[in-house]
Amino acid sequence: MNTNLAAARKSKNDEFYTQLGDIESELRHYRPHFEGKVVYCNCDDPRVSNFFHYFSHNFTFLGLKKLITTCYRNREPSLFSRHDTGRAILLEYDGLREGDVTPRAEDIGITYLKGDGDFRSRECIGFLKEADIVATNPPFSLFREYMAQLMEYDSRFIILGNMNAITYKEVFPLIKENRLWYGPSISSGDRTFGVPDHYPLDAATAWIDGDGNRFIKVKGVRWFTNLDHDKRHEDLILYRRYTPEDYPHYDNYDAIDVSRTRDIPMDWSGAMGVPITFLDKYNPDQFEIIGMDHDVKAGLLPHIPRPGWTGKIDRGYIQGKRQYARILIRNRIPRP
Numbered sequence: 001m002n003t004n005l006a007a008a009r010k011s012k013n014d015e016f017y018t019q020l021g022d023i024e025s026e027l028r029h030y031r032p033h034f035e036g037k038v039v040y041c042n043c044d045d046p047r048v049s050n051f052f053h054y055f056s057h058n059f060t061f062l063g064l065k066k067l068i069t070t071c072y073r074n075r076e077p078s079l080f081s082r083h084d085t086g087r088a089i090l091l092e093y094d095g096l097r098e099g100d101v102t103p104r105a106e107d108i109g110i111t112y113l114k115g116d117g118d119f120r121s122r123e124c125i126g127f128l129k130e131a132d133i134v135a136t137n138p139p140f141s142l143f144r145e146y147m148a149q150l151m152e153y154d155s156r157f158i159i160l161g162n163m164n165a166i167t168y169k170e171v172f173p174l175i176k177e178n179r180l181w182y183g184p185s186i187s188s189g190d191r192t193f194g195v196p197d198h199y200p201l202d203a204a205t206a207w208i209d210g211d212g213n214r215f216i217k218v219k220g221v222r223w224f225t226n227l228d229h230d231k232r233h234e235d236l237i238l239y240r241r242y243t244p245e246d247y248p249h250y251d252n253y254d255a256i257d258v259s260r261t262r263d264i265p266m267d268w269s270g271a272m273g274v275p276i277t278f279l280d281k282y283n284p285d286q287f288e289i290i291g292m293d294h295d296v297k298a299g300l301l302p303h304i305p306r307p308g309w310t311g312k313i314d315r316g317y318i319q320g321k322r323q324y325a326r327i328l329i330r331n332r333i334p335r336p
């Protein structure tokens with residue numbers, strides 16, 4: 001009973017269906033990347049996925065070479081999936097059939113995978129290797145593994161996730177090394193997702209529309225990508241100057257605290273602690289990411305703890321008060 005409940009809870013949190021408008025708003029920033037490319041959506045039932053919808057309908061417009069979509073067959077029969085099916089689905093589309101300008105899954109034929117469609121299965125890794133770009137919203141409970149696999153196979157990708165993921169010790173180093181960054185279209189607020197018909201409506205943020213479709217609002221959603229886009233090369237306009245009153249030095253870090261990203265002082269060349277939302281404005285030509293709090297604690301940034309400091313280094317402290325989580329950065333081009 002408990003195992004079933006745990007499985008249902010986990011699968012409930014993984015069954016959020018991305019809205020077409022959110023996909024369109026993001027993918028329009030990458031148009032030049034798609035010409036002649038094989039796109040793979042590896043957590044997507046073509047019958048319900050708007051990623052499939054977007055790429056199949058824009059196949060010619062984007063100049064795609066091929067679209068591959070695979071869908072997981074949940075081992076646990078679950079209340080919480082829209083794609084309950086006995087078998088894992090494969091759809092390969094190369095745009096060559098006649099009359100396929102706006103294809104529907106039924107028109108181009110679904111076939112079945114031999115295995116269960118797990119993105120980690122040998123069969124799906126075969127498609128991953130064939131693909132030039134992976135685009136999906138993967139199950140959040142498997143985000144670490146999902147990202148690790150993309151890195152292992154050196155994949156290009158645009159995926160949706162929760163900004164909490166950047167604090168994972170497996171994920172933050174990728175941001176720091178500029179192997180992963182946010183996409184441009186979401187930098188605040190919440191996003192609406194479709195949820196399966198049986199999704200409980202107890203949450204204050206869930207509702208049903210006139211057609212009986214269920215939705216939920218989720219905070220902290222971000223696109224994660226390693227495809228370049230213009231926004232990450234835009235300078236953040238800095239207008240403030242350093243004063244010791246406005247920018248207190250941490251008790252324990254050799255750095256100043258900047259509690260709002262827009263207040264980063266233009267003339268400070270040393271280390272600064274900034275909120276995690278800094279990443280929404282991060283331009284790697286303008287700023288260097290030094291690390292995060294947990295890097296200090298792990299001893300990875302030996303120059304950050306103040307010399308002779310013997311107290312805690314789990315977070316920055318100011319006058320003995322523990323601060324919010326911070327990213328430590330440095331301005332590459334401080335203005336005198």
Ligand SMILES: C[S@@+](CC[C@H](N)C(=O)[O-])C[C@H]1O[C@@H](n2cnc3c(N)ncnc32)[C@H](O)[C@@H]1O
Binds near residue numbers: 017072
């Ligand atoms: C957050 S939902 C998003 C679905 C779809 N990509 C979209 O954006 O609308 C994640 C999907 O991944 C599926 N999934 C769960 N575990 C998986 C696995 N191991 N391999 C592939 N897909 C999985 C879930 O069933 C779920 O439909």
